[in-house]
Amino acid sequence: MALSRKEFLSLSGKSALAAQAARLGFFAFLSEPSGFSSDVLESSTVKKVHAYIDDHLDEHVGKIQEFLRQPSVSSWDLGIKECAGMLVDYFKQLRCKEANLVPTDGNPGVWAWYDGGAKKTVSRYFMYDTQPFNEKEWSSPPLAANLAPMAPFRSVIIARGAINSKGPLRAFLNALEAIIAVEGKLPVNIMFTCDGEEEQGSPHFHQVLAPYIDRLKICSAHLDPDPSQNREGQVSMWLGNKGICYVELEVSGRRWGRGPQKMPIHSSRKAILESPVWRLVQALHTMYNQSANRILIDGYYDAITPPTEEEEMLIATLIEKFKDRAFASERENVKAWMGDWSDEDAIRHLTFDTTLNIDGIWGGYTGPGVATILPEKAACKIDSRLVPNQGVKDQEALIRRHLDEHGFSDIEMRSLAGGDEWSRTSVREPAVQSVLSVYKKYGIEPAIWPRSAGSSPEAQYTRPPLNLPAVSGGLGHGSRAHAVDEYFVIEGNDKVAGLAECEKSMVDILYAYANWPE
């Protein structure tokens, strides 16, 4: 059922529940059992673990540095095997019952099972690979993992992978080791599944999960404690993500049977030859209305379901409490939203709309100055973000059918990337409630989005056959993922938690979830 833009917007404010939630703020979504907070999050166990973390902070920093100094750049095939092996060793040191590499058609994954005989078992995802880097541009070598001041923080670790995400991975293991040191065992059992190609779009991650799918079914949640504060100390939660379909379209004279066949030809020949570049323009033009905000591919909206009541409540609250901060980091690069929408409307569209985006387009001569050629081919990369219940393969098939029906059957369409599906978890899930209770303990009201506008492999846990609720959260901050001088804050300030508080919040989340009533 296609939901028209008008219908979308008219939903806003319709629901009495949504209006009520908006007034109360996000803690209205938390149904903390009576006495829960003081019983568990203020328990002597948790306090002892926190104290242990404080006492062993230098050692914890050292372990993070050790892991960051082991390169694991998947696109350069640099240090991948060594890093995977190091991760297996970490799991063994944690006294995991199982810890081994998982061969795939690409880089190895890692599987580990920590079984402390707890009642609940959670699933945990790690990625151990990183983006590449240009060392010359960095203020501190990206593999040195040096500690340095970086205003407004007195101490951060600067390294490739510092925040995305080898630093937080090792911080989580530090937190687990602290619990085991104090208590002898963890409050939950954990099944770890780890990806060595996340930065390549996780093309083989399903091969990591496949051998363990049946065993993963005993998990009750997919829990990814992670430093989630921005520079101002604010926190956002996304209860899922959109799917993504990513294709490359190529028009070639050879496949078309028209225009230049094998190589570019002198541009004067446009008088007597068709042009693959013009054909690409014509084909793309059929896909969108003039404002490029209404996709014209037949059936493209059909699978979309309207927002749920919970999503409406979350959005209403988000708009009421966070409207002014929702797009703070994007202001510099944005002057006006599409259709001159208000921030409120933009929040809704960002959450609920499917998209069709040209990530890149190219053909012919693209250098400086003049070359007079009629190119023999032209291509573009297109991604489409998918919302419930659009499926990657279904939407790809609609694009293919559209091209065929509009006379463009010669256009080659190549699927790129793994094609992550959309993912959704209810705010009412105990795992989410546990994270909310931790935020409440620290006095941080999170901005909760029904889903991220981006994509991730999370659906491999949240959709059949596993159907796990998934949530991420925690204190701490780092930034510049994929960029120069990537960092992870070690010593916090009055707004942002440092490493000790980051690890403590991870401990809190595990104890909160372990003790949350089913």
Added chain:
Amino acid sequence: MALSRKEFLSLSGKSALAAQAARLGFFAFLSEPSGFSSDVLESSTVKKVHAYIDDHLDEHVGKIQEFLRQPSVSSWDLGIKECAGMLVDYFKQLRCKEANLVPTDGNPGVWAWYDGGAKKTVSRYFMYDTQPFNEKEWSSPPLAANLAPMAPFRSVIIARGAINSKGPLRAFLNALEAIIAVEGKLPVNIMFTCDGEEEQGSPHFHQVLAPYIDRLKICSAHLDPDPSQNREGQVSMWLGNKGICYVELEVSGRRWGRGPQKMPIHSSRKAILESPVWRLVQALHTMYNQSANRILIDGYYDAITPPTEEEEMLIATLIEKFKDRAFASERENVKAWMGDWSDEDAIRHLTFDTTLNIDGIWGGYTGPGVATILPEKAACKIDSRLVPNQGVKDQEALIRRHLDEHGFSDIEMRSLAGGDEWSRTSVREPAVQSVLSVYKKYGIEPAIWPRSAGSSPEAQYTRPPLNLPAVSGGLGHGSRAHAVDEYFVIEGNDKVAGLAECEKSMVDILYAYANWPE
């Protein structure tokens, strides 16, 4: 007046004159004065000069090698000044009355005036710069100018500039020196204007002409003897060329005030932001009909005049005599003409149609694999070939007006290249007749096109204020201009003339023109 495609095609065969010409072949266009050939082209003077060339061939080859060994790569600024100076020296050795560099805002031009007191003065264009090269790919170093066999030729010179066009330049000077050695002076006076930036699109050549425009007005023709045979020994003549308008169009979020403003943004933002790439697609789409063979820019065809009767006669003859050979060199790269036209129709369209071609298009991520961005800008290069009476600036203004009237006033349009205008010379001009008479002497029937589908600066001579008839032609062969192993044939075979015959045909053309009745 816009001439519709249907009107164009219906002209074919309409004219009795055209049909008659077609039967007779191109020598029907030659009105040789009675006894002219035996009187002049077989005169003892010409024969003595030919013999001199045969006797001094090794010396002539050496002079060509000397000139080719002096690099003059304009895009690398390599050897430009030295080569220009060498050219001035050559003119001084020829006992030119004037020979000097002409400063421009770019590379210097060269002016020279040979005044032998002859009745007629001709204008001659030289370019002394060359394309760059990648020496590793060559079978013989591109600056060594070695002699080598290259099947089916027993001896060629391999060098950058061998055929385009320092080899032919020096061959012409060799021919002039031979005449002077035998006769003491040339049969015509010559004004030389030389370009050091032809490979850059001659951006400053008007500054070379400007100081000499008034003096050039005493010329009666612009005569460029040049080796014109293909590998099969066949010859084509183009009695002019199309003009060219070359622009770059750029859509940017910044100028548009919409979409990403300063840098690419995460592609998930397509849900709430407009896209400059889609805007470029939309803008381009307004310029052409679906088949990209009818330009939709208002008024774009208005200035076009129908083919003249002479052009119709030439085309009819071309189709009758050369239809099968007209596109021989393009067969490998072409499967079907636009609209499935016949070769006859393609010849007409190639000659008479204006065009709109995308030479290149680019935006966003164009590398391998996946990047999920919404680009902040996108651009393309467009060239349009112009026929009488389209003017470069007029057509550019129509494109600009089209964009503005279709709501794309934010799209930046940058003019690239000098913008050569169309050029046209009548086959009846004595200069053209002279060249035809030389071809007849050697038994070669040329394929005469009313104009080339490409462009050149020739209009700077043929249109006001100079209004000179322009023609090029001569025996000899070379190829691979701009490519690896560029060559110029020194020792010909049964189809193609070698250097001696090339220089002799240049001598013939000068004597034929000098003696042609006004």
